[in-house]
Amino acid sequence: MTVFDRLFANSTLSQLQEKDAHDPLAHKRAEFKLPEGVVYLDGNSLGALPLTVPSRLARVAEEEWGGQLIRSWTANSSSSGTGAAQDWMNLPDRVAAKIAPLIGAQPHEVAVGDSTSVNIFKLLAAALHMAAPERRVILTDADNFPTDLYMAQGLNALLGGRYELRPVPGANLEANLSGEVALTLLTEVDYRTGHRLDLAGLTAKAHGHGILTIWDLAHSAGAFPVDLNGAGADFAVGCGYKFLNGGPGAPSFLFVAERHQDSAQAFLSGWMGHVDPFEMARDFTPAPGARRYVVGTPTVLSLSALDAALDVFADVDMTVLRAKSLSLTDTFMELMEPLMAQYPLTLVTPRNHDERGSQVSYQHPQAREMMERLIGRGILGDFRTPDILRFGFTPLYHSHADVWRAVQGIKAALEEGGGT
Template identity: 65%
Template structure:
């Protein structure tokens, strides 16, 4: 191993020599206090919150309370007693709604992103089919959209006997691809590989001008920067709870439904928890009001409780300050990594323009997978995406400018050790 493992790694003199201007930014950071709300190991520089958010320090106690007192002592009484498990999905939705620019009744929390995408895409296609008389038969999507989004669309189309064409175009060509045959735009706001951010309000506006409904995947958006889905007039959206929302591995997903669709939108995964009166045990389905109809089965109380507790961190966070710090951290990392990138042939694929950037920085390199393995062993935890992407996520709630500096310094040292200090990759 050309660089020591994280457990044996202490800050080198270079890593500890944080420039005064960065220390000054940390000293005046309005979000500096939120770092103490998370449990982070001292031995790592964690740049993978865009894949799995760090553990909020109070979540273990909340989960322990659910397990030992609410489940252990109260047993089944917790569904309707003080713990009120039955309404937990609604309480989590209400806590999440401000981060989305939504009203509580527009949000439902349950299941996974893949399952929720199936729910929303099937609903959007049905609404469009009814409105257009069956003349719109195209699902328009980014050619490099996240694979599960493509798979769900393919599977749903197969269920519908291939009535639709899944038309994949480059992200930058989406705005010019709307036409009279397009039913739904299925798009992810922030590209999971490059961190490029699409113009959600602009594309939604263009879609509506052509009679197209929108389904947005916000997996890398929610909790990373302010969202205002109502102002953008988004039809449907979904996202996960375990990335920038820090809800834990496999945390529940969410759906968002525009107010104009709330009463008429069909829920084809029509389970009993989405019924208007679940305990009537009626033999005919009657949808609950609002987005609650998209809650299908019995709520997963443990993971909902973890997400509920995790969202408390955002209670008094200014999301605009969050975005400002995100851009500051990523700007700093890009600047500090510039000589490393030049030395070793890394190609920056994350946009420099702030409006087009999410909260991550990505580079291409032919040996990206191998390099990330070495970086993780050395305590810089980012991740690798095929075929050649080194990906570094920046969560402003628990990362500082000093962390960013040290991560860049250590990344340079690791790459020098693995590739050779003077080696430049073609």
């Protein structure tokens, strides 16, 4: 019996099922819709549907909008708690309060609305305005998610090219911290490799050079415990539709540390960030705290879906979730090991727990075709250019047995590919 055979023997599956039997998060799976015959390893692109969302959407559409009409903007504004409906005016703040504990923030440091891209623009504008004028460099990872780069390019063009967007390899970030850098724009977990930067360490080092930090938590929030205030972070954004399961294109969130709230300016100043929107004043006076970063009328339908989805986290200890995430990804890497010996697969995710998020990625020369074969077999991961197979693990709805099934599918797809 080879190593390979041993790993795939039923005894391995039983051992994994034994782990699942003691999984403190096992009951969470029943809170999601997961299609039959699919192992969904793409919750880091679009989180699965929490079962409470469709009924919430139906209620918001038929009763709050259809039945109560405009009265829903202000009705029930004294109610609170997860069952609270209507009071659409404060819905962004209620959602912010649910996200805050997941990222180590205070509720008034978080604003919810708009896309991650637009929120990056808001924070870049605020942070550049706060930085000393001689600091002209926006330091970023050359492998940062493209929209982060694009938004910085667009803002810089709007400001007449005053700044230099400097993309450097992740390993060189620290060496590039200097007095000419205004801010760092970094994504904690790389969307391709799953490599996780040292958020607290880099923040402290940046501060040592007088540099402000903007962290993109797209692949962090809801995936593991994040402690922005513990790390002394300045600004952050994150995604509502990946590990927070808020639905396709769910509203994004942003974070502005309390100590910056007087000096940071909301340049995208819309009426819903005004201290009193219905005063209809001619001049913008910002609302207290992060609420000033809410710009236009909240997208109530999408925002309500996110609000309902976040209730999934109400009874989840993020430390326990992280432990399970590591167990799932360790198991995956271990089961994939023999396949790496046989096929042209290269692990690009660090093995070290501290250096990764909740995904595991491999390079493969025919990655695009491989992922198509996998999807055909019901193993839903992601292809990412140029040659990355990306597998996201969501401890809320994955079991160790799912990991086993996924690797079985990958093995079959590799065999189908004819050994390459």
